[in-house]
Amino acid sequence: MRTYGQYCAVASALDLIGDRWTLLIVRELLIRQPCRYTDVAQGLPGVATNLLAERLRQLEGRGILTREAAPPPVATTLFRLTELGEALRPVLIELSRWGLPLLGPSPGQAVFRTHWLSLPLESALCHDPAAGPVTIEVRAGDEPLVVEAADGHVRCRSGAARDADLTLSGPPAVIVGLFYGAFDLAGARARGLVVDGDAGLLDRVRPSRA
Amino acid sequence: MRTYGQYCAVASALDLIGDRWTLLIVRELLIRQPCRYTDVAQGLPGVATNLLAERLRQLEGRGILTREAAPPPVATTLFRLTELGEALRPVLIELSRWGLPLLGPSPGQAVFRTHWLSLPLESALCHDPAAGPVTIEVRAGDEPLVVEAADGHVRCRSGAARDADLTLSGPPAVIVGLFYGAFDLAGARARGLVVDGDAGLLDRVRPSRA
DNA sequence: CAGCATCCGCTTTGATACTG
DNA sequence: CAGTATCAAAGCGGATGCTG
Numbered sequence: 538m539r540t541y542g543q544y545c546a547v548a549s550a551l552d553l554i555g556d557r558w559t560l561l562i563v564r565e566l567l568i569r570q571p572c573r574y575t576d577v578a579q580g581l582p583g584v585a586t587n588l589l590a591e592r593l594r595q596l597e598g599r600g601i602l603t604r605e606a607a608p609p610p611v612a613t614t615l616f617r618l619t620e621l622g623e624a625l626r627p628v629l630i631e632l633s634r635w636g637l638p639l640l641g642p643s644p645g646q647a648v649f650r651t652h653w654l655s656l657p658l659e660s661a662l663c664h665d666p667a668a669g670p671v672t673i674e675v676r677a678g679d680e681p682l683v684v685e686a687a688d689g690h691v692r693c694r695s696g697a698a699r700d701a702d703l704t705l706s707g708p709p710a711v712i713v714g715l716f717y718g719a720f721d722l723a724g725a726r727a728r729g730l731v732v733d734g735d736a737g738l739l740d741r742v743r744p745s746r747a
Numbered sequence: 748m749r750t751y752g753q754y755c756a757v758a759s760a761l762d763l764i765g766d767r768w769t770l771l772i773v774r775e776l777l778i779r780q781p782c783r784y785t786d787v788a789q790g791l792p793g794v795a796t797n798l799l800a801e802r803l804r805q806l807e808g809r810g811i812l813t814r815e816a817a818p819p820p821v822a823t824t825l826f827r828l829t830e831l832g833e834a835l836r837p838v839l840i841e842l843s844r845w846g847l848p849l850l851g852p853s854p855g856q857a858v859f860r861t862h863w864l865s866l867p868l869e870s871a872l873c874h875d876p877a878a879g880p881v882t883i884e885v886r887a888g889d890e891p892l893v894v895e896a897a898d899g900h901v902r903c904r905s906g907a908a909r910d911a912d913l914t915l916s917g918p919p920a921v922i923v924g925l926f927y928g929a930f931d932l933a934g935a936r937a938r939g940l941v942v943d944g945d946a947g948l949l950d951r952v953r954p955s956r957a
Numbered sequence: 958c959a960g961c962a963t964c965c966g967c968t969t970t971g972a973t974a975c976t977g
Numbered sequence: 978c979a980g981t982a983t984c985a986a987a988g989c990g991g992a993t994g995c996t997g
Contacts, residue, residue: 539987542793544854544919545863547774547839550846555767557989564757574960583752585990590961613959628841629757635838636760644754653755709754749968749989767970784979795971800980823978 553599554625558584560632562592563618563625566602568655569695571615573607582648596622630660637717642710649709651678655693658684661717662691663745671741674701677709686742703734718744763809764835768794770842772802773828773835776812778865779905781825783817792858806832840870847871847927852920859919861888865903868894871927872901873955881951884911887919896952913944928954 541548554560558581565580566572578589593616596602601622607613618625633656654677662684664670670687674697683698684691705712707730715725722736751758764770768791775790776782788799803826806812811832817823828835843866864887872894874880880897884907893908894901915922917940925935932946 540857541771542857543771543863544850544857544859545774546843546846546850546867547863548771548846549849550842551770553846553849555765555770557765560761560765561751561753561758564755575958578960583990585992586960587962587991588989624845628838628845631838631841632760633756635834636756636758636763639759639763640754640756647750647752647754649754653753653757657756788979793971795973796980797972797982798970 550628553601556592556595558588558592559596560625560629562589562596563601563622564629564653564656566616566618566622567626567629568652568693571605571617573613573615577616580650580652582650601625629656633657634660637713640710640713643708649678651675651680651682651709652693652695654682654709654712655695657713658693658716659691661713661744662686662742664689664691665741665743668741671703671738672698672701673738673742674698674704675712676704676706677712684742691742701734703732703736703738706731706733715739716742716744760838763811766802766805768798769802769806770835770839772799772806773811773832774839774863774866776826776828776832777836777839778862778903781815781827783823783825787826790860790862792860811835839866843867844870847923850920850923853918859888861885861890861892861919862903862905864892864919864923865905867923868903868926869901871923871954872896872952874899874901875951875953878951881913881948882908882911883948883952884908884914885922886914886916887922894952901952911944913942913946913948916941916943925949926952926954 538552540552554563561581562577565577569576569580578584578586581589593602597604600619602616602618605615605617607615637657654675664686666689673684675682675684680695681697683694683696683701707725708728711725711728711730714720715722715730720728722739726732748762750762764773771791772787775787779786779790788794788796791799803812807814810829812826812828815825815827817825847867864885874896876899883894885892885894890905891907893904893906893911917935918938921935921938921940924930925932925940930938932949936942
């Protein structure tokens, strides 16, 4: 294994997760675990399949994820983060906070997957416990994303909601900008946001940082 | 520039700072900026000089650091993080929190520089404002490190203190373990810690997280 | 079809030597 | 001091083939 050879907390962290694609694999699992090889690959457009296989092996060997046999009848392999792997969430959150303002107003020729909004949304939002819980479905690209706010916490998951209080559709940057405080509801609508349901329910979630 | 081509906050962050050695350069500047090329190189044992030069150029181009001419009479180039670069501190802090438990009880054949303790110490400690300020000199390797606690904040800087209230000497892991709560004063002494001064002053700084 | 392994050309990195 | 130049080795990306 290639190592920096430094007795330093940052360097030893990077020895384990500093390789190319590695943190993006962790991102996929943080958002959608447990998932199959194919699901990980689908969330990582551009990765070479041999490299993905090698990274998964490395991460397993380093105690960051585990490989488990799915229960019958599906019979496939599922990848899931260990406790050590889950502990990378704050790292990914901070990376996403830093990287979010670097995103341009539109994807351009970059690929976009709706579930990639999960980390930014979870770190940008907090739920007002005084108001009731709220479930929001977000449609910004390939597949919908559900934002569930309750008891002061906000969690995202891939897939359609069966009982959304509210559905938001629009370009990714507008969705993020709305929650991030970059513009208000009217501004977001002017930029392509479509709201289906009681928009007032949006007040139940608020930016968690100024 | 090689890019992941993903419209995702994490991926765009890694596009800018995901290359090998890059975050370690940021670590050096966070701790010791402004510093000269040679200072950065000395804090990054193992880096190839051509690679360091290229990374510094990239980071400058990406708006993460600036190159400035030092005032006479020294006449050298100084590297300093921009606001964008400084904003990486939370990322490095979380990486260091994650990586710290991975460090073994001794450096083994890895290189150690005392100033690398700065990020772990700053994130592990908080100052009790009710108690007075305290200045601690740490000696764990090549050069001393000063820990200054005042007004509820803890800051580290390289170099000797001129008016330390307390001096701690010992192996790196013991210093960290003492502040981290891995063992108490007696345990740390048993593992090689030498305290010069009023050890009671240590109570003025406390672990900030459980 | 899911989950890889192999092969190959290109890019990045590492080690060392040298320079204004 | 602050790099540049050179070259070998390793890593990566893309295509394709194999196996249960």
